[in-house]
Structures are given as C-alpha cells and as structure tokens.
Amino acid sequence: MRSFGIALVLAPALAAVCLADNLDKYGVFTPKKIALGFVPSMDGETYSGGFTLTSDAPLATLDYDYEVAGLPYFVVSSVSNGPVDVEVKYAEQFPALSRNHSDGPSQFSTSTANSRRVETHRFSDSDAGPRSPPCSASPASIEVIDDLTSLPGKFSSSNAKYDEIWKLGARAVTAACLDAGSQVPSWSSSEENGTFVPGTRPGISYRTWNLTNYVLNFESQIIRGGAGYTVGYDLTGNRDGIQIHLASEYPSDTTYANINSTLFPASTATLAWGYDFANATSVTSYILGQYDVPFSVKENVWYPVEIRVNSTAGNIVFSIDGHQVFDIVLTEMGFTDDQLSFYGWASRGEGAIGFGGWQDQASYVQNVTVTSLTDSSEVLYSNPMTDESVVVPEFGGQSNPYGACLDGAKRDRYIWLDDFYHTTRIMGVANSKPEQITGTWECLFEYQADYGQLPGFVPISYNRRCPPQRSSFTTQARAMPTTTSQTT
Incomplete structure (x- = not known):
C-alpha cells in the first residue's frame, strides 16, 4: 500500500447482495471481533461498528465466529493521503491469512464466485460512501443479522466440546448449501464492448467442448492488469487446459500496489498447463513459458488476438495485433506426459475455449470466431459476445436455477455426488431447508445418462441440459464415474 489513513465500516453481506430482494431476504453479517496491528491476529476485541487503518495499524483481522458467505461491501467514512490500495483476504482457516493467496486460488470455482480469495480496492479522497459490487439497494435498508445462533438449526449439550464440534461441522456445512438464484453472475455483455470478464477462474464455453485443429480469433x-485465455479444456471432466495470460504495461494510474509482476511481467504472455498459474492441492498447474510481447500492451485498447491450435501435433501459436509471440509444441516444453495429464487426460489443445483473468484484473472480449486449421472458410464457432442472455449461460456464469448443496462453502461451486451423500444427512438438522436437497437432485437428474448413470459432479451455473438437446457433450458429462472426488 502506498499510504495509510482510511476509515472503513465493513459489513460482508450474504449471498446475492446485488439484488434488492435478496438483500431483504438475507440481510448482512457484521464482524464479531476485530484485531488491529501489523500481522493477522486471533486476539481480537469486540467489533463495535467501524475501524481506522493507519501507518501504526495497517492491518485489520475480522472474525465472524461462524462460517459465513456472501459479497462484501465497504462504507468509506474518510480518506487521507489517498489514493490508498487496500488488500482484502478471505479465508476459512486463520493461518491462510498470512499466505499470498490466502486459502486459494479456488480453481474449481465458476465465474459466479471470486476464485482468487484475495482482492484489492482503491480508495481516494473523493470515495466517501458505499463501495461494493454493483448494488441497487441502499445499505441503510439492509437488515443486520448479529446473532447467527438465531438461524435455523441448533445444538446444545452438557459437553461444551460437542457444542463446538457442531459449530465447526453441521453449522459450517450450511454455508455450502445455496438457495435458488442466490449466486450472482459476474460477467456482463453489451453491444458496445462485448463481454466484461473480471479476474475470475476462466468461464468455459460448453458449445466448444469438442474443438480440434482450429484457429481461434x-x-x-484489457481494462486493468491483464486478461486470460483458455484453450484445450476438457469440459466433460472439468480438467486440464492450456492457459495463456496477457499482461498490460501496468500504467501507474490503474495498477495496484500489490501487482504480481514476477508471475506476470509487464507486456508479456505467460503460458501454463492445468487449471491456473498457481497450484492448489490436487489441482496441479505448470508454468510452461514466458514470452515478451514485441510492443507495450496498452490498457483500454482493442487488440486482435489469434491462437492457432494443432492438437494433432500439440502445437500452439499465439499472436496479438499481427505479431507472433510464441510458437511451441507442448511435448517439447520439458515436462513428461504424466506431468501434463490429469486423471488420465492429457490435452494437446483439443477441447473447449474460455476467458478469465488473474487477481484484480478486468477485460473485455468480443467477436469470437473459430475456424478450421486446414480450411479457413469452415466456421466451427462464432459468438459476437454482445448478448448477455446467450453469453452468460454458455460460459457457465448464470445465476443458479435451483437450490443446491456444493462441495464446501468456498472451493468448488460444483455438486459432488459422493459428498452430497453425507451433506444431505446433516442438512435436515442443520437448517431445515428441504428445497436445497431436492434442488440438488434436480441438478443431478438433468445430467443423468440415458442408461441411468449419474455424473460424479455437475456445475450449478451452466444452462440446464447444455446443449439443450441430448448430445455427445451431455452424454459424456453424465457418464463420469460416480466415485470421483478431490480434496483441497
């Protein structure tokens, strides 16, 4: 951070905070304890409704006593010596607050959730007032839920340790279950700028699930920081993928103080295999190469991008604005086939495409076309990216149509069938919301194979039955082993 002296009133809100009706329905949770200092601390005092960050106390640790979920907003009372960059970390476990990525990144998240677990906000002298994701309701009208023990689902015994186990287990699992419509899309589209893509895990197009030997244009x-592009993603198994990150020149007026210029140097293209550019447990990623772009990559400037994929040879060529940046063969990057495979899948470029970004980044994308590598007149895919009603469901970023129970409150945002077996037993006594149980089965049944088998996991933010008619995609997705699971 470049300077200090910012007063904040912090109140993270539950679930779909951007919708006024959901604000009325869920209200907000306020912190219960706060510790001010130079390092994260569990020795907090009672939170009384506001705090000041200064050079003597530049860090605030907020404790909610329970596992809570939602979208945060900030009310800025005053700023001195601004502008100021404030980094916010979210974590389920306290030790994660001392790590660069907190307890993320969560690469299995969809674009309806911030998969980075760390975000930065810039406040200036003129920023007094609410700061939040786009919101249509006044914070003054939001109900504040201060006593989480008043929510449905209680347990009390003569053994205090048993009571704490209840809070850690049964109560916490309720944060993994969602009401229908509670997950808010983070993408948006317009005729003027195409689709806005925040710095989330890439959204993957289900319509491109079987691309092979193609040219993507x-x-x-880039609005801030950089943009991410994905090719060769195995959508039916939610695995593998070739990640390309394009970094801007990092102009001082938009670049945050905590920018990771080591991972992504200015005006470079970084190539990676796997889910992302950083590892998480059992979700391995490898940086394959880093390449200089032969000019300064400006922000707020449209650039034509071309990615040529010869999946037969494993050859990928990346060009921007007519300049070739790299031409590589995946099998010649110094990694073994075992390293560049996941659950037996080793993409050489075949698979789906997607768009995303790294922490705190933002970009626009438009006029996406895919043609055959051998016949440029053969159009394999086309999307101007201007119709939000088409783009958001296709790239897995729409609001969830059913209530559902996921694999943990923050990690996957997927329904895992085997984890649901034990979750459903807890939910009956944890919050008494049967619609979340039945909604989970609705999602599972819509991906059931013709011969009866259910998938190991299903997404919550794609259009149901995607594509609408039964096809190879839906059959393969439904036919996944029911025993597949991961832990992070």
Whole structure:
C-alpha cells in the first residue's frame, strides 16, 4: 500500500447482495471481533461498528465466529493521503491469512464466485460512501443479522466440546448449501464492448467442448492488469487446459500496489498447463513459458488476438495485433506426459475455449470466431459476445436455477455426488431447508445418462441440459464415474 489513513465500516453481506430482494431476504453479517496491528491476529476485541487503518495499524483481522458467505461491501467514512490500495483476504482457516493467496486460488470455482480469495480496492479522497459490487439497494435498508445462533438449526449439550464440534461441522456445512438464484453472475455483455470478464477462474464455453485443429480469433481489451485465455479444456471432466495470460504495461494510474509482476511481467504472455498459474492441492498447474510481447500492451485498447491450435501435433501459436509471440509444441516444453495429464487426460489443445483473468484484473472480449486449421472458410464457432442472455449461460456464469448443496462453502461451486451423500444427512438438522436437497437432485437428474448413470459432479451455473438437446457433450458429462472426488 502506498499510504495509510482510511476509515472503513465493513459489513460482508450474504449471498446475492446485488439484488434488492435478496438483500431483504438475507440481510448482512457484521464482524464479531476485530484485531488491529501489523500481522493477522486471533486476539481480537469486540467489533463495535467501524475501524481506522493507519501507518501504526495497517492491518485489520475480522472474525465472524461462524462460517459465513456472501459479497462484501465497504462504507468509506474518510480518506487521507489517498489514493490508498487496500488488500482484502478471505479465508476459512486463520493461518491462510498470512499466505499470498490466502486459502486459494479456488480453481474449481465458476465465474459466479471470486476464485482468487484475495482482492484489492482503491480508495481516494473523493470515495466517501458505499463501495461494493454493483448494488441497487441502499445499505441503510439492509437488515443486520448479529446473532447467527438465531438461524435455523441448533445444538446444545452438557459437553461444551460437542457444542463446538457442531459449530465447526453441521453449522459450517450450511454455508455450502445455496438457495435458488442466490449466486450472482459476474460477467456482463453489451453491444458496445462485448463481454466484461473480471479476474475470475476462466468461464468455459460448453458449445466448444469438442474443438480440434482450429484457429481461434477474437478481440481483447484489457481494462486493468491483464486478461486470460483458455484453450484445450476438457469440459466433460472439468480438467486440464492450456492457459495463456496477457499482461498490460501496468500504467501507474490503474495498477495496484500489490501487482504480481514476477508471475506476470509487464507486456508479456505467460503460458501454463492445468487449471491456473498457481497450484492448489490436487489441482496441479505448470508454468510452461514466458514470452515478451514485441510492443507495450496498452490498457483500454482493442487488440486482435489469434491462437492457432494443432492438437494433432500439440502445437500452439499465439499472436496479438499481427505479431507472433510464441510458437511451441507442448511435448517439447520439458515436462513428461504424466506431468501434463490429469486423471488420465492429457490435452494437446483439443477441447473447449474460455476467458478469465488473474487477481484484480478486468477485460473485455468480443467477436469470437473459430475456424478450421486446414480450411479457413469452415466456421466451427462464432459468438459476437454482445448478448448477455446467450453469453452468460454458455460460459457457465448464470445465476443458479435451483437450490443446491456444493462441495464446501468456498472451493468448488460444483455438486459432488459422493459428498452430497453425507451433506444431505446433516442438512435436515442443520437448517431445515428441504428445497436445497431436492434442488440438488434436480441438478443431478438433468445430467443423468440415458442408461441411468449419474455424473460424479455437475456445475450449478451452466444452462440446464447444455446443449439443450441430448448430445455427445451431455452424454459424456453424465457418464463420469460416480466415485470421483478431490480434496483441497
């Protein structure tokens, strides 16, 4: 951070905070304890409704006593010596607050959740007032839920340790179960700028699930920091993928103080295999190469991007604005086939495409076309990216149509069938919301194979039955082993 002296009133809100009706339905949770200092601390005092960050106390640790979920907002009372960059970390476990990525990144998250677990906000002298994701309701009208023990689902015994186990287990699992419509899309589209893509885990197009030997063309505009592009993603198994990150020149007026210029140097393209550019437990990623772009990559400028994929040879060529940046063969990057495979899948470029970004980044994408590598007149896919009603469901970023129970409150945002077996037993006594149980089965049944088998996991933010008619995609997705699971 470049300077200090910012007063904040902090109140993270539950679930779909951007919708006024959901604000009325869920209200907000306020912190219960706060510790001010130089390092994260569990020795907090009672939170009384506001705090000041200064050079003598630049860090605040907020404790909610329970596992809570939602979207945060900040009310800024005053700023001195601004602008100030404030980094916010979210974690389920206290030790994660001392790590660069907190307890993330959560690469199995969809674009309806911030998969980075760390975000930065810039406040200036003129920023007094609410700061939040786009919100249509006044914070003054939001109900504040201060006593979480008043929510449905209680347990009390003569053994205090048993009571704590209840809070850690049964109560915490309720944060993994969602009401229908509670997950808010983070993407948006317009005729003017195409689709806005925040710095989330890439959204993957289900319509491109079986691409092979193709040329991908699109226009990309970096708003802040950089943009991410994915090819060769196995959508039916939610695994593998070739990740490409394009970094801007990092102009001082938009670049945050905590920018990771080591991972992504200015005006470079970084190539990675796996889910992301950083590892998480059992979700391995490898940086394959880093390449200089032969000019300064400007922000707020449209650039044509071309990615040529010869999946037969494992050859990928990346160009921007007519300049070739790299031409590589995946099998010649110094990694073994075992390293560049996941559950037996080793993509050489075949698979789906997607768009995303790294922590705190934002970009636009438009005019996406895919043609055959051997016949440029053969169009395999086309999307101008201007119709939000088409783009958001296709790239897995729509609001969830059913209530559902997921694999943990923060990690996957997927329904895992085997984890649901034990969750459903707890939910009956944890919060008494049977619609979340039945909604989970609704999601599972819509991906059931013709011969009866259920998938190991299903997403919550794609269009139901995608594509609408039964096809190879839905059959393969439904036919996944029911025993597949991961832990992070």
